[in-house]
Amino acid sequence: MASKMPRHDMPRQDALARGNNFQEVALGYPLEVAVQEANRCLQCKKPKCVAGCPVGVDIPKFIQKITEREFLEAAQIIKRKNLLPAICGRVCPQESQCEAQCILGVKGEPVAIGRLERFAADYEIAQGCCKPECQAPTGKKVAVIGAGPAGLTCAAELARSGHGVTIYEALHVAGGVLMYGIPEFRLPKAIVQKEINGLKDMGVEIKVNQVVGKVTSVQELLDSGYDAVFIGTGAGLPHFLNIPGENLCGVYSANEFLTRSNLMKAYDFPNHITPIKVGERVAVLGGGNVAMDAARTALRLGAKDVYIIYRRSKTELPARAEEVENAEEEGVKFHLLTFPVEILGNEKGNVKSMVCLRYELGEPDESGRCKPLAIKGSEFEISVDTVVVAVGQGPNPLVTMTTKGLALDKRGTILADKETMATSIPGVYAGGDIVTGAATVIQAMGAGKKAAASINKYLATK
């Protein structure tokens, strides 16, 4: 029985070596391993994995194609539902989505769907991408604001339906969080750009350096001839803790820290001119994927000691188990049930230490996780040179503030219909983190896809 075969590990760079370089950690399945892993799939008649995929990829079918060594066809099957498979194969939390539903997971380990997706996508990229077929031009035009996961997906789906699509991106390169947030060692930027080039081949126009809300507005886009607008501007506003000392030199938001390193390539200073410095000891505040990315980046930038400082215990860490494991292997130290109350600086205004409190867990709170309770009198000082605040991001208000009549909730996220992604303005749709608050790449892609389907319907009535 194929299912008795254990799940295949994916080769990774050695933990010690990779702590010093920015090359990709996970190396992908070699061809024969991919075929063997694909053979573990039971090809269920009613596959639950598909229901677990936010974009509904026909998982058993693409896996079957891998067993038949029809790798390009496997990639094409994925691409019918997901035009960014090399990205998703790397950053989707498969363990809580498709793989969580896999029947093999009940008694053993699920099929490594994510790794197989990555394998098929990388195989196709190596062979030269095939251009997805687009329907005949409809003559309709759609503006997409933000070239992150939601915007790219929405744009790709709309282009496939024959509409003219223009993406307005604020930064100098398309990709959003895929470029500025997720590090090179987890998602190589060349891969991101190759998948984005696939969109350009489909006729999607990408205008960079366009800050909507400043250089133009949603209303102006509608007035200038776009039939519909999709807003996918993400969660780009960093949260801080509002504790004393947070404006000292050496305190970065995770967004700043990662943007310097990823988008601006500060790890290659001075060949790239944007600087970044970490000193010897770095504290990363928070326990999510962004915190893990920042901690692992700090190690690679030469920090001797990197600490994850988190208020709750290991069980509550919001980061993917795989990322926590990677960070631990590379030498990131976890200070759990600990959080700072103040950051202290020297005479130059540079960070020198943090005063922290110890915590214990109480009853579950409204989020369902145990509430952290500060232990009175437990103050202690940790000496650090750099602090990275990774406690989440809110919606960027540049577009929402300048769009009259756009309904928002009290957090500032856009109110959009769950099924249609329609906003309070006719013809204007929204999806991704700007609607949900900070979430995952694939959830944003799912929203972009749903919005594209609604926009299609809307345009048919116009």
Next chain:
Amino acid sequence: MYTVVKRRVLAEAIVLLEILAPDVANKAQAGQFVIVRQMHNSERIPLTIMDFDRQKGTVTIVLQAVGYSSKLLTEMEEGDNLLDFVGPLGQPTEIKNYGTVLCVGGGVGVAPIHPIARALRDAGNKVISILAAKNKDLIILEEEMKAVSDEIVITTDDGSYGLKGFATHGVQAVLDRGLEISAIWAIGPMIMMKSVADFTKPLGIKTLVSMNPIMVDGTGMCGACRVLVGQETKFACVHGPEFDGHLVDFDLAMKRSAYFRQEEAIALHEHKCQCQKEGK
């Protein structure tokens, strides 16, 4: 690509560049800034807008060669291209008829003062502009400022031109005439803005300053440009760059501006080595 259509040397190491960027020119207002990235490996640096011409579709910026990136920008020639030019960013100056106003520009700070003075005068204000610099050679844009002001006062540290003294001496000289000043805009080096704000605070004259902290994206995404204003943390890129000078924590701002000084020196040094190798 954004083409340099005009280059003018204003003083030693201070250069004016007029850039073809119709979209930005179309929306630019006094007090706003742009983010510029010259080449594929360059930093994104914020620069305040000195002028804009909606008909020609150009935006003018003024640079002083201090660090590596600004030095490279001042070396650009007419016809050269900037890779990225983003804007207009930040909040525009609140323009209305205040009465009689002072526009104080220190060093290259005269450049961002220029469109503010013009807009204030167009709104009916009596505009007295003060141009301050170390010496006569570093007084820039005198003719342009005359054209948008009712009167100009010049101060130099060494007395080589106009009044001898700092920007604050210029402000004092105007106040000594018994004029009622409704508001002051002061833009220039941090220490100059702090001095003017400290000087006007006991007098109760509304004083606005334009902060130019380190930035990365310039759209509120990174928070590198945090400024403490009246005990509240603000992002200069989206809430500013203009703030009430009496509330800004300048000491903190100066420290934050100096954070990467060592790295700037390294970049400049590498650049010199590279130029020597290439025999420039």
